[in-house]
Amino acid sequence: MAEALLFLRIIKTIIGLLGVFNNGLVIVVIAKVEFMHSKTNAFIFHQAVIDFFGSLLLFLQSNIPNPAPVPETTAGQLLCRVWIGDALLWLLFVTSTFNLLGLTVERYVAIVFPLRYYSFFSRRPTTAIMISSWVIGLILKSYSFIIYNIVDGVCQFQRVSVSHVMGPLLICLQYFIPAGMMLFFYIHITISLKRCALRVAPPPAFLTKPGPSAASTSTGTTGMKKTCPSDSINLCTSGASNTFEDKAVRPINYAVNDQQDSLLRARRNTFKTLVIVFVVFLVCWSPSQITFFMFNLGWLKLDFSGPLNVFSTFMVAANCCVNPIIYGIKYKQFQRGVRYLFCGRRGHEELPRP
16 A cells, blocks of 8 residues: 555645645734734634644655654654644644634623623633643543554554543544534524624605604604614604605615614625535544444454555545645635735725625
8 A cells, every 4th residue: 555655645745835824824924914803713723723733744744754763762652642642733623623612702792792792702712712722632642652663663553451442432522412512503504694684774754755654653643752672773863744754764874774784794604605614524533433433343454554444544644735725725714814914004994895
């Protein structure tokens, strides 16, 4: 299987270079462009930093030859367990997963519970979530330090007595549970956005001049106030004539509706971008995690140099460089940020807003 391993090395090298460039661009744009400084973009920035180092490590591991034989010393054991055994690389991959989960939670709270957003996502909680993603990654991947060992000068994977329990458990914790949580959040966000779209649409009753019966129930001789539903964005007035109300309130309603509609479209654009990121994450991670889940349960014999492992490893590695491409195609605020960075204010203004 030397050809397969050579092919994997070439692919990893290409992915590593693309990931370094693409994620480096995301880092620079978000860091340099002031209007990109938001909580959502802070998570995207953190994601790009993790994927940048993951891509760099992928490139270095593919092109720096390992010593042969690997010395059976403390340094050799550390090299085997951390570098050759990919523990450091998978630490970055898993940390990226939990940062994506944090980004999903941030969008979930912002859209579904907007009144609680600023109490939940101030600077300190946001920083704590990002740090937690690293801590969780370190805890979960510490298992990788004990499943590699030097045998006759070669760093090899070895089963331990608890592999049939720890292996599936860790895969559930690092993949199936986060993926299930993100799926739930995105479904709930979709429902919430549809409800928002219905509330933003102006009710037909406010678009026509009220008749005599409507006037008597709103601002007629009884002097009672005109009321509107609590979830309506239209403005209501009282103590004024029907003619004045029809002329003055409707333009204000249109302005408010336009502002709300613009905000809703921006939220939808960010949401659609992150849904694509999530779907790509599932596509890239599922082959590897399902394969290793079955391998640890003894349901599958895995050849670590075989085509199945080569393909699944390639898919996980590809996830490092694909997110910036999605941002460039779908995320309109990032597009404006790139245009602003390279073309200045004029280029930023020329690009259509969402």
